[in-house]
Amino acid sequence: MAITGAAERLVSTPFIRLSEVAKTYPSRGETVVHAVERVSVDIAQSEFTSIVGPSGCGKTTLLNMIGGLLPVSSGQIRYEGLKDGRKLPQLGMVFQDAVLLPWRTVLENVMLPIEVAGVDRNEGQHRARELIGLVGLEGFEGRYPHELSGGMQQRASIARALVNDPSLLLMDEPFGALDALTRENMSLELQRIWHSSKKTVLFITHSIAESVFLSDRVLVMTARPSRVREIIDIDLPRPRTLQMTTDESFTRYVAHIRDLLSATAAM
Numbered sequence: 427m428a429i430t431g432a433a434e435r436l437v438s439t440p441f442i443r444l445s446e447v448a449k450t451y452p453s454r455g456e457t458v459v460h461a462v463e464r465v466s467v468d469i470a471q472s473e474f475t476s477i478v479g480p481s482g483c484g485k486t487t488l489l490n491m492i493g494g495l496l497p498v499s500s501g502q503i504r505y506e507g508l509k510d511g512r513k514l515p516q517l518g519m520v521f522q523d524a525v526l527l528p529w530r531t532v533l534e535n536v537m538l539p540i541e542v543a544g545v546d547r548n549e550g551q552h553r554a555r556e557l558i559g560l561v562g563l564e565g566f567e568g569r570y571p572h573e574l575s576g577g578m579q580q581r582a583s584i585a586r587a588l589v590n591d592p593s594l595l596l597m598d599e600p601f602g603a604l605d606a607l608t609r610e611n612m613s614l615e616l617q618r619i620w621h622s623s624k625k626t627v628l629f630i631t632h633s634i635a636e637s638v639f640l641s642d643r644v645l646v647m648t649a650r651p652s653r654v655r656e657i658i659d660i661d662l663p664r665p666r667t668l669q670m671t672t673d674e675s676f677t678r679y680v681a682h683i684r685d686l687l688s689a690t691a692a693m
């Protein structure tokens with residue numbers, strides 16, 4: 427098992443480089459909330475990285491800073507290899523809660539990034555329908571968000587995040603609202619999508635097994651203010667199968683991450 431203890435770790439072709447990134451939120455009263463403290467990590471192109479850590483430790487904050495939705499308080503986030511002086515790569519985001527526009531149907535919601543990007547409508551619609559099928563929502567294209575369950579809404583938001591074929595996919599607990607079986611199927615699908623498209627994925631989850639199943643690397647965060655406690659290389663063959671989740675090599679990773687998290691919680 428290849429485990430690197432250092433928070434700072436260099437990868438051969440960094441795509442995203444976080445240097446000493448920190449975030450403090452203003453808070454009522456005098457004190458500020460230190461959500462993220464000095465996180466330095468390199469993410470390689472096409473790498474699948476999961477982020478796990480206790481609730482409230484700053485995972486969403488970190489992802490939102492990487493996605494450019496939230497300014498860093500200090501430190502730097504750099505994207506390497508972008509042309510035209512672009513600050514951010516083409517990215518797709520799946521938020522912790524599905525944020526669909528209530529007045530738009532499933533198809534219209536999934537089409538939104540295509541309309542914003544000005545892509546050809548027919549081509550875009552073909553891709554949107556394909557993705558709606560992929561996330562198991564075929565037949566629901568014309569439904570409105572309030573007519574869907576929470577899990578179905580989340581699946582629509584996953585299709586929306588993929589529709590522009592982003593090079594970077596940021597996913598914040600995307601499967602949290604799904605039942606166990608759908609969750610497993612979505613994990614398999616996400617692995618397939620990742621494998622065929624070679625996107626760089628950052629994936630927050632509270633499921634340790636899910637992080638091991640999907641990832642090249644798992645970032646274990648400490649409790650707030652969050653730092654990288656350990657980066658674990660998941661050295662398991664791909665494609666991963668559900669059968670593998672009971673293998674000793676798999677369960678050893680799960681046990682190790684669980685130990686790290688419970689040690690963090692006890693601190």
Ligand SMILES: Nc1ncnc2c1ncn2[C@@H]1O[C@H](COP(=O)(O)OP(=O)(O)OP(=O)(O)O)[C@@H](O)[C@H]1O
Pocket residue numbers: 451452453459460461479480481482483484485486487488522650
């Ligand atoms: N806009 C904000 N203003 C003030 N404090 C905030 C804000 N957003 C988050 N926080 C605080 O920052 C800390 C980190 O929050 P964050 O949502 O990043 O955690 P998280 O790891 O994603 O938690 P969870 O696993 O429950 O989703 C928390 O203590 C939270 O209360």
Ligand SMILES: [Mg+2]
Pocket residue numbers: 485486487522598
């Ligand atoms: Mg969160």
